[in-house]
Amino acid sequence: xxxxxxxxxxxxxxxxxxxxTSIRHLHLxxxxxLYSVGFWGMGVVLGLITLAITKHEVRKQDAAVGITMGLTGxxxxxLLLIALRTVPGFIAFPIRSCGNTTLTAIVSYLAWRxxxxxxQWLGIACGVVAIYLIVPSx
Numbered sequence: 792x793x794x795x796x797x798x799x800x801x802x803x804x805x806x807x808x809x810x811x812t813s814i815r816h817l818h819l820x821x822x823x824x825l826y827s828v829g830f831w832g833m834g835v836v837l838g839l840i841t842l843a844i845t846k847h848e849v850r851k852q853d854a855a856v857g858i859t860m861g862l863t864g865x866x867x868x869x870l871l872l873i874a875l876r877t878v879p880g881f882i883a884f885p886i887r888s889c890g891n892t893t894l895t896a897i898v899s900y901l902a903w904r905x906x907x908x909x910x911q912w913l914g915i916a917c918g919v920v921a922i923y924l925i926v927p928s929x
Contacts, residue, residue, distance in 0.1 A: 812880035814872060823872045831865050882925055889918040 899905040
């Protein structure tokens with residue numbers, strides 16, 4: 792089941808990336824703010840629906856984590872959309888993904904002592920090399 796959920800998340804993330812790139816190609820750059828409100832507003836709506844369905848009690852710690860996730864995610868999304876004005880999607884999205892993977896592995900290893908195998912570190916290193924290869928040199 793977890794593999795299926797990851798596959799669905801992969802497809803939805805890809806559709807999200809396509810919609811981000813389409814903003815530039817459809818000349819909708821002036822609507823980044825509206826797009827961000829819709830994107831994160833839908834997250835709030837889905838979160839509230841989930842809370843209502845699960846009857847989960849909201850603690851201060853939950854709210855702090857959620858607000859942090861929303862704030863950092865929305866700032867990252869706006870910066871990505873601004874970068875997509877001048878950087879092609881096939882460069883921007885791998886850089887973002889590689890950055891996410893690398894940072895997550897490092898923080899998980901240092902903060903939570905999660906085990907990262909040498910093969911996984913090698914995969915991350917290959918991703919960094921791949922980014923170096925696709926970014927145009929000036």
